[in-house]
Amino acid sequence: MAHMEAIENFEAARKCLQTSLEKSTAIASALDESGSRLELLNQRFRSLEDATSVQKCSLVDIGDHIDTVLCSAAAVLKVFEAVHELEESFLAHPTCDLCTYISNTKKLEEALKLLTDNSRLVLGWLHGVFEFLLDKTITNERCVLNVRKSLRILQELKVMEEGARGDGGLLTSAFDRLETEFHRLLMENTLPDSVTHKLQAIVERLHANHRLDKCKSIYVEVRGMNARKCAESIDLSYLEMPTAEFEDLHVIGSYIDQWGQHLELAVKHLLEIEYKLCSNVFEKIGQETWMECFAKIAIDTGILSFLQFGSNVAASKNDPIKLLKLLDIFRVLDGLRLKFNQLFNGKACEEIRIVTKDLVNGVVNGAGEIFWQLPAQVKLLRPSSPPTDGSVPRVVSFVTDYCNQLLGDTYRPHLTQVLKIHISWRKEVYEEGIVFTQIYNIIKEIAVNLDAWSKAYEDITLSCLFMMNNHCHFYNLRGTAVGNLMGDSWLRAHEEYKDYYAALYLRNSWENLVPILVVRKDLLSSSVTAQDFVQRLNAFNVAFDERYKKQSNWAISDEVLRENICKHLVEGIVPTYRAYVKNYSLSIENDAKHIKYSAQILENMIRSLFQPKLSKYGRIKQTDLIGKLKYASKQFRSTLNAL
Numbered sequence: 011m012a013h014m015e016a017i018e019n020f021e022a023a024r025k026c027l028q029t030s031l032e033k034s035t036a037i038a039s040a041l042d043e044s045g046s047r048l049e050l051l052n053q054r055f056r057s058l059e060d061a062t063s064v065q066k067c068s069l070v071d072i073g074d075h076i077d078t079v080l081c082s083a084a085a086v087l088k089v090f091e092a093v094h095e096l097e098e099s100f101l102a103h104p105t106c107d108l109c110t111y112i113s114n115t116k117k118l119e120e121a122l123k124l125l126t127d128n129s130r131l132v133l134g135w136l137h138g139v140f141e142f143l144l145d146k147t148i149t150n151e152r153c154v155l156n157v158r159k160s161l162r163i164l165q166e167l168k169v170m171e172e173g174a175r176g177d178g179g180l181l182t183s184a185f186d187r188l189e190t191e192f193h194r195l196l197m198e199n200t201l202p203d204s205v206t207h208k209l210q211a212i213v214e215r216l217h218a219n220h221r222l223d224k225c226k227s228i229y230v231e232v233r234g235m236n237a238r239k240c241a242e243s244i245d246l247s248y249l250e251m252p253t254a255e256f257e258d259l260h261v262i263g264s265y266i267d268q269w270g271q272h273l274e275l276a277v278k279h280l281l282e283i284e285y286k287l288c289s290n291v292f293e294k295i296g297q298e299t300w301m302e303c304f305a306k307i308a309i310d311t312g313i314l315s316f317l318q319f320g321s322n323v324a325a326s327k328n329d330p331i332k333l334l335k336l337l338d339i340f341r342v343l344d345g346l347r348l349k350f351n352q353l354f355n356g357k358a359c360e361e362i363r364i365v366t367k368d369l370v371n372g373v374v375n376g377a378g379e380i381f382w383q384l385p386a387q388v389k390l391l392r393p394s395s396p397p398t399d400g401s402v403p404r405v406v407s408f409v410t411d412y413c414n415q416l417l418g419d420t421y422r423p424h425l426t427q428v429l430k431i432h433i434s435w436r437k438e439v440y441e442e443g444i445v446f447t448q449i450y451n452i453i454k455e456i457a458v459n460l461d462a463w464s465k466a467y468e469d470i471t472l473s474c475l476f477m478m479n480n481h482c483h484f485y486n487l488r489g490t491a492v493g494n495l496m497g498d499s500w501l502r503a504h505e506e507y508k509d510y511y512a513a514l515y516l517r518n519s520w521e522n523l524v525p526i527l528v529v530r531k532d533l534l535s536s537s538v539t540a541q542d543f544v545q546r547l548n549a550f551n552v553a554f555d556e557r558y559k560k561q562s563n564w565a566i567s568d569e570v571l572r573e574n575i576c577k578h579l580v581e582g583i584v585p586t587y588r589a590y591v592k593n594y595s596l597s598i599e600n601d602a603k604h605i606k607y608s609a610q611i612l613e614n615m616i617r618s619l620f621q622p623k624l625s626k627y628g629r630i631k632q633t634d635l636i637g638k639l640k641y642a643s644k645q646f647r648s649t650l651n652a653l
Contacts (some may be wrong), residue, residue, distance in 0.1 A: 021334070058186035060583055077332060081592030087395070091109045095395050101197065113299040116333070117239070121162050123413070124462050126212050126323075138186065138533070157409055167484055172187070179220075180250040185215075185216060185219060185297055187220055188212050188215060188216060188227065189212075189216065189221070189224055189228060191212065192209065192212045192213075192216075192225060192229075193228050193229055193232065195209055195212075195506050196209070196229065196232040196233065196522060196594035197210060197232055200236060201283070201287075203287075205366050205482075206287075206291060209291045210290070210291060210293065210294065213225055213291060213292060213294075214294055214295070215483050218297055222295065222299070226292075226295065226299070226302070226303055228304045229288075229291065229292075229303055230303050233284060233288075233303075233348070234306065234310035234311075235282060235310075237280060237281075237307055237310055237311040238310055238311065238312075240280055240311075241276065241280070241312055244272060244275075246272060246312065246315070248265040248268065248269070248318050248319070249269075249312065249315040249318075250315070251321055251382070253325075253382070256322045256325070256326045257326055257327055257331055259323075259326065259329055259331045259335055260331065262323065262326075262330060262335075263334075263335050263563060266323070266339065267338070268338075269316065269319055269320070269342070270339075270341070271376065273316045273342060274342065274345070276311060276313065276316065277313075277346050277350070277353070277494060278346075278349060278351050280311060281304075281307075281308055281311060281313070281353055282349065282353065284307050284308070284311075285304050285305060285352075285353050288300040288301070288303050288304040288307070289304075292528075298357070298358070300359070301358040301359065302356075302358040304356075304358070304359075305354075305356070305358035305359045305361075305362065306358075308353070308354070308359070308362060309361075309362070314361070314362065314365055315361075315554075317364070317365045317369050319367060320339045320343075320369045320372075321365070321369050321372055323335055323336065323339060323486060324336060324339070324369065324372030324373050324376045325372065327381075328376070328379065328380055328383075330380065330384070330408075330412055332380060332598050333376075333377055333380040333381060333416075334412075334415060334416075336373045336376050336420065336428075337375050337377060337421050337424045337425055337428065338376040339369075339425075340370075340373050340374070340377065340424050340428055343366075343370060343373070344424065344427070350366060354366070357527065371451045373428070374428050374431050374435070374645075375430050375432065375435075377428045377432070378429060378432030378433075380427060381425070381429065381448065382448075382450050384448065385448065385451040385452050385454075385455050388409060388452055388456055388459065389458075389459075390453045391405060391459060392458070392459050392462050392463075394463075394648055396464070396467065396476060397464070397565075398461035398563070399415065399564050399565040400467075400473075400475040400476040400479060400562055400564050400565065401470045401476075401479055401481055401564075401565040401567050402479050402483045402567050403463070403480075403564070405482070406456055406460070406480065406483065409452065409456055410453070410456070410483070410484075410487060410492055413449050413452055413453065413491075414487075414491045414492050415494060416445070416449065416650070417445070417449060417491035417492060418491055422445060427447060429444065429445065437518040444562070446495055449492065449495060450496070450556075453496060454493065460477070460480050463476070464476055470518060471515060471519040472517045472564065474511045474514045474518060474519075475509070475511075475515050475564055475566070477511040478508055478511035478512045478515055478566075478571070479504075479565075479566060479567060479568070479571075481507040481508035481511060482504075482508045482568050482571045483506045483567070483568070484500075484501075484504040485501055485502070485505045486510055486568065488501050489633075507573070512571075512574075512575065515575075516578055516582075517574070519557060519561070520557065520579055520582065522553075522582065523553050523554060523557065523583060524549045524552070524582060524583055524586050526546055526553060527546055527547075527548050527550050527586050527587060527590040528586065543593070543594045544604050546590070547591075547594060547604050547605070548604065550587070550590075551607070552608045554607075554612075558615060558619070560618055560620060561620070562618075564619070564620055565620055565621070565622060566620035567622065572620050572621070575620065576616055576617045576619060576620070578611050579616045579619075580617065583612070583616065584609055584612055584613045584616070587607075587609055587612055587640070589611060591605055
């Protein structure tokens with residue numbers, strides 16, 4: 011049943027459409043015919059004017075001319091009737107049959123233009139004919155009838171002329187409805203590919219009648235609103251952060267990855283769609299028009315806010331971390347370079363291009379300036395003091411990790427590209443390997459700093475521990491980008507220095523502790539008194555406590571090195587101590603008050619030395635790591651600012 015009803019509805023719609031098309035065709039034919047007749051009228055009336063002006067024509071000839079004028083006036087009336095017939099088609103909304111509606115709108119335009127061009131002219135002709143006939147004494151019945159007919163037509167034309175203004179209002183109303191339909195189609199179709207041909211037809215019709223500005227405003231308003239909604243679906247609040255907050259790159263840096271992802275999303279999955287849609291909808295109007303619409307939509311989407319965020323990073327204080335962040339920004343911009351060139355190449359996008367160019371300049375110049383100054387930054391750290399615990403200075407760890415990042419696959423290609431651009435802007439020639447040379451100079455300056463810092467310790471033992479720690483740190487760079495750059499001989503040298511300073515530390519600090527407990531074999535007899543055992547044990551306790559107290563605040567960062575040092579101390583001290591305590595216990599029965607530590611406790615105390623500072627849960631605090639990074643970066647930045 012429902013199927014039959016659907017077929018009947020479809021058949022009714024088909025017949026309605028066919029009738030509408032036939033009617034439109036008939037009206038079009040009438041307009042064409044009227045136009046031809048009016049042109050013929052124009053030619054004949056010139057001869058009528060000539061005849062009446064010199065009054066050389068016969069009344070019969072004049073009558074023929076009058077007949078021509080009256081016929082042409084009737085043609086004008088026929089056009090008026092066609093206009094009124096079109097009125098009916100404009101009572102329906104364009105939604106019903108947009109193609110027919112637009113076609114009828116075009117016919118109405120042509121009809122009104124024809125009337126505008128000819129109705130006043132015909133009225134003038136009829137006035138002339140009427141006055142001419144009134145001036146003559148006419149007894150010819152045919153002429154009298156023509157006079158009366160001209161009078162009636164004159165009156166009807168006056169009424170029709172006034173109605174033409176009203177029909178002009180009808181055309182305006184039709185355009186208003188087309189604009190409303192344009193707005194509806196855009197609102198109801200988030201991705202209006204399926205209705206693009208309808209949008210194009212409306213745009214073309216409105217453009218032909220000087221109503222394109224309103225059409226563009228509607229388009230930008232609706233598509234801009236759609237773009238903003240898409241942008242608002244993700245959190246972009248960081249784009250509006252105060253400029254002052256950009257000075258802490260450890261905070262702002264966490265947003266740069268988001269920024270890159272969001273910018274790529276906005277360009278490739280939002281603006282590119284809007285670009286293609288603008289091009290399709292306004293294709294027949296011209297590139298300048300649709301590029302103007304697209305530029306406004308792009309700005310509504312927030313593209314300038316994205317670019318300003320990058321510019322704020324580039325304008326912040328110089329910091330080694332800033333170099334990495336600038337390279338992150340450059341990587342994003344370079345990846346989107348072709349898209350930017352495609353989307354923003356028109357005159358209407360000039361503001362976007364200018365802001366983008368300023369951002370690229372800030373990124374390239376900022377990154378280049380920081381990179382060239384890195385060795386000098388390290389050198390300026392030389393007067394600073396080394397760590398009190400003899401560990402690897404935070405700035406040394408920071409710089410080596412930093413250099414590894416610069417040499418890694420993530421940053422080195424973009425750093426190389428940035429330097430090539432920066433050098434070309436300075437009219438200089440880029441030399442291959444310049445990145446490696448600069449990193450080599452940085453590491454060389456660190457080595458010189460370590461020699462200077464080691465001399466700042468008053469305790470030679472702590473100085474040895476410090477050098478042992480740092481040579482171990484450099485040896486552990488084997489397999490990293492920096493280690494590969496510096497080479498095997500450099501790494502082996504640091505391994506040898508590490509072992510050398512480890513032996514020197516053990517000898518200077520702990521070697522004279524064990525002899526306190528050693529009793530020559532020839533004295534192990536009854537001649538050795540209990541008092542001798544007690545004195546030696548007390549002396550050992552004092553010496554051990556002194557070393558343990560002082561070195562309990564020292565640190566060995568590398569776990570393997572720390573375990574090896576503790577192992578050497580345990581193997582060198584504990585067996586001798588255990589044997590001495592055993593002999594003491596045999597010699598002095600039931601007197602353990604002088605035995606301060608058991609052998610196991612002594613071993614545990616030794617193994618607890620040189621540990622990194624722990625939280626209450628036994629792990630290195632994350633805040634401590636962040637603090638170290640901030641401190642090292644701050645040291646580095648302060649030297650950069652001093653340059």
